[in-house]
Amino acid sequence: MTTPLGRFLIQRIAASGPISLAEYMAECLLHPDHGYYATRDPLGRAGDFTTAPEISQMFGEMLGLALAQAWLDQGRPTPFVLAEPGPGRGTLMSDILRTIRAVPGMADAARIYLIEASPTLRARQAETLKGHDPVWLERVEDLPGAPLFVVANEFFDALPIRQFVRKGDGWAERQVGLVDGRLAPGLAPPVPLAALADRLADTREGDVVEICPALPGIAAEIGRRIAAHGGAALIVDYGGWHSLGDTFQAVRGHSPVDPLAEPGLADLTAHVDFEALALGLRAGGAVTTAMTPQGVFLERLGITGRAQRLANGLSGDKLESHIAAHRRLTHPGEMGQLFKVIGAHPPGCPPPPGLDPA
DSSP states (O other): OOOHHHHHHHHHHHHHOOEEHHHHHHHHHHOTTTOHHHHOOOBSTTSSBOOHHHHOHHHHHHHHHHHHHHHHHTTOOSSEEEEEESOTTSHHHHHHHHHHTTSTTHHHHEEEEEEOOOHHHHHHHHHHTTTSOOEEESOGGGSOSSOEEEEEESOGGGSOOEEEEEETTEEEEEEEEEETTEEEEEEOOOBOOGGGGGGGGSOOTTOEEEEOTTHHHHHHHHHHHHHHHOEEEEEEEEEESSOOSOOOEEEETTEEEOTTTSTTSSEEEOOEEHHHHHHHHHHTTOEEBOOEEHHHHHHHTTHHHHHHHHHTTOOHHHHHHHHHHHHHHHOTTTHHHHEEEEEEEOTTSOOOTTOOBO
16 A cells, blocks of 8 residues: 555656656655645654754754854844744744843844745744744745844755765666556666766765755855855754765654655655755855764753753653753764754854854
8 A cells, every 4th residue: 555645656657757866755745735744743752753942942042042142243233034944843943032032132133034835834833933923935045135044953854865876987866666566766877977076086886975956056045145144054954074875764653664665654854965065055155164063062052051050940750851851962872963063154254153163
């Protein structure tokens, strides 16, 4: 048995041939009727995964402090755009807004913009951010021209990727086709690719390299706006520097599943190539920071001191849960090392706190 989206994809592939992994991901995540994000709230215990803002308010508070210092360093621009692509339930933005209220004038100067395609999640965000008058947009390109302070947490990992397998001096693209009427992985014939010509020097036969087609353009647009109008970006995601290896994965009910088994019912992601992210931001004219592990970033911003203050008055299960949340966000064996942070800022301005110059 397959899903309604699975039947649609089988018919499409039977009629016109195999599709790329990027096309498959786009359909699975964003199909207007059967796509994963179009039909559900995927977060929390009842969903399929839990993001850092849902683990503890401390995550959003630390990011809010970093954005506040960047705002102060740039002379308190008023008004400014406070934007978040892929804002989930609105929890991170809510925690940031609560934090920046302590900075005189900052909350009043902020104009809230959310980049969100899912009607289900837009409704949830409206609930969470009631009273803050957020504006929803489809694309980063639609943001107004003003100083841009942007935070993106687990946004880029959900953008569709293409995968290429090294075959001699060529590259065979991984595809989704049909075997006995069922969705199945396959390979296109290998061809030389100009876009991967530089990767022949650091890969071997059979190595996999992933490309995210939408990432450079989105990063460059963010970089262009920050360079032109001022502002800062904080981007948090799981991944590393310089793509190598197969990182395509599916999660359902907090467990890994076969990405082709139930199209539209599982979250599909891949690790973010922070090198490509940095190059995109710089192509727009922004200055980028060094890639920093999430745990190091949060510790530099004072999360342990904040955790200790919040622990006062807690006991029993609540205290244990609080301690576990701090560990999950910062410990190298949990999210502290797998997740990375990169910042962007205008030329001539200091980097956001917690991050080193590149």
